[in-house]
Amino acid sequence: MPSWGGKLDALVENKLTLSHDVAELNLYETFQRAQLVELEFSSPVLTSMLTGKKVMHIDELKPFDYLPGESLVLPANKPMKIDFPEASLETPTRCIALTISGEFIQQTVNHLNEEYPRTEPDEVWEVDVNNYHFRNGLEISLLIDKIIRLYRENNVMKPFFIHKSLEELIVRLMQTQARRVLIDQARNFMNTHRLAFVVEYIRNNLTKALAIDELSNQACLSKSHFFRLFKNELGISPIQFILQERIRLAKQILTNPAKSITDACYESGFNSLTHFSNAFRTIERISPRQYKQQLS
Template sequence: MKKAGKVVKNEAVSAWGAHLDTLVENKLTLTHDEAELHLYETFQQAQLIQLRFNAPVMTSMLSGRKVMHLREMAPFNYQPGESLLLPSDRLMQIDFPDATFEDPTRCLALTISDEFIQEVVSELNEQVPRVETSDQWQLDTDNYLLQNDPEISSLIDKLIRLFRENNPFKPFFVKNTLRELIVRLSQTQVRTGLLQQTSQHLTKNRLAYVVAYIRENLTRALSVEELCDKACLSKSHFFRLFKSELGVSPVQFVLTERIRLAKAILSNPAKSITDACYESGFNSLTHFSNAFRSIEHISPRQFKRQLFGLN
């Protein structure tokens, strides 16, 4: 790694209790049989700092902002709540446009042995096969940028705590948490593919076909039996596979899609809350309001006011 920061006084201490050796990418490394956790802090602006790892790596932003320069990708802002999966030996060049001593940029890099990743993925495919036999669970580490969901965020926080613990059970706890993280990341990638590139999977994945069917028929009642029929699966099998690959039940997915449609309708100044209710498939304003609040944590009226800056 290319270092650009000056050495600082030994009495200066990082957020993780280690002495600061440099103001740019000051690092604390913690080890496990299957992984290494690197915690980084940068306290001054810097440009094109080079970094690479000799194992597949998941990086996650904790505070501040970076600008990432990666092969075959335009430079992009990298911010808290986001993670990036990269293969072994992939060069990163990093800008720190906002870092200061009072407000440092913090991130982590978690390297995991490729053998361990393949072991977990193979076990996942054996025990929880995907809906289509031609599809396999896998972990794509080729410049894969993702928004952390609550489960992944929780696992990241847990790993930081576990790696720093002095506990005789630490190796056991870390290994199990790494296993869960690999599974969650694989689920996230499958779910993202089915939901964001649905049309690419229509002819080869029954769940993608059901997702498209739900989106095309949101404004009318959709029974579980109808969706099972479209997937050519029994009810129990359909429920299990839908939740396995999409992370939610079919009923919850339909509700979430209707709220997504309602938000788009509410974004039109000419549309009312009543319009959004009935045009997104709800048959009761009370039900619509309660469902909207359960997902968005605000009422439809508050959403519309915030959207247009109304009092």
């Protein structure tokens, strides 16, 4: 039986559809291997993998693996072909497809631009639906789980809760996309974008004690304005970002067999082994020692 409930109508892409006035949730399960299964949606769609593996064929892109914990945003009427290399009755491939009204997306984008403008005057918030493939952050993972639960529960306030959760999902998605540009391509924009400049400044000074006053001065913004803009655009506070970057650097150091956990701690900007270990475990879900053991 399908884990979502209802009748099993097909072994490939068996679908349960749940409706809302601005969005439709499609729950898919596939129980046998298949290749080049065609799929297309009439509205912008966010798909998210739950279990199993797919191989996606979209336009002229090289086919890519699509795995649990990842999502894909596509525009309306975008054809795709899908392989299911591992699906079986015992280990079905499961995913969701959430189609959202283009008008609702634009209303949410307009509201965000009015209430929370971006850092630079010539930039606006927008949703990139051009084959956007990404790894879910914690906030988006929790939201996807929440939306699935809301669609399936019996609650007189369900339409209201879904509406608010969809708005949050759209905003979190825009923050994720903006964060990818600012973090992954910071060096390319550091001369034209103040936050990109600060991101590079943080990376070049991770071993120093970095205060908000210093970072806001680098961005030529007041402390409160800088803090608010940084969190709006990147979805995390400057302190959280510094911590993530230090852990990222520590992981690089730990890949060197000659380096110890103590080396990684102090060379990545921490001044306490206890703080380093706790921060590492919080972000990576394992201890530095376990991470080092996995590498070896």
